[in-house]
Amino acid sequence: MSSVPVPASGDLAAFLAGHRRLFVLTGAGCSTASGIPDYRDADGGWKRAQPVTYQAFMGEEATRRRYWARSLVGWRRFGRALPNDAHHALRRLEEQERLTLLVTQNVDGLHQRAGSRRVVDLHGRLDQVRCMACERRFPRQDFQQRLLALNPDWAALDAADAPDGDADLDGHDFTGFAVPPCPHCGGVFKPDVVFFGENVPRERVQRAMQALDEADAMLVVGSSLMVFSGYRFAHAAARAGKPIAAVNLGRTRADPLLALKVERSCAEALAFLL
């Protein structure tokens, strides 16, 4: 455990009370209490193998077989995850009309399930798949049924959960795993999320930057900000002279920019809002 004194949640309450309009950025730490593992350790390093890249997914059929086989197993629990107190607390901030926007790096849709409406899913949503040729989108749940119908032997498998609806299935042979093509055009399906090596759609970034502009302060919840797509907002806030508070267990890339750092679990640190 850290020997650094743990700030009382009163410090965070004072920060929130002192800044009326908040721009909120959330990351994996917000969903760990919902049973969804995160990628990084307390030092911001990778806990496990890096996630699949866009280039590997689009370029190699073998990578897609492996991805969807792991996803078939991982989705069952991921798709059933429920919001926790951190999500509910942030919904309360919206109800109190304190949010300019909630930008999440998570792809689990749990903010919306908790009732938040003013949300930008920076990295997309895992509950949809998209055809990369004709751009049609389908519910992930329907795609799951098609995967199961084509690969009945995989339905019984269980494995440790990994982030983003993935599961660790090391040692399996994926060559026999069948991935259905788009029924309309035969194209390749991809989860409707931003992979590593892929850019966040520009309109999402613009909407977020505009909301940051309208805010008095920024609140980071459960993100190490190691990925530039999230870090850029902290950088922009600091440049604009807006104070930043962060709730995160462990180091963040923006630590030198923070006015307040709360090293507690997100649900605990935000519980005073409920």
Ligand SMILES: [Zn+2]
């Ligand atoms: Zn298609």
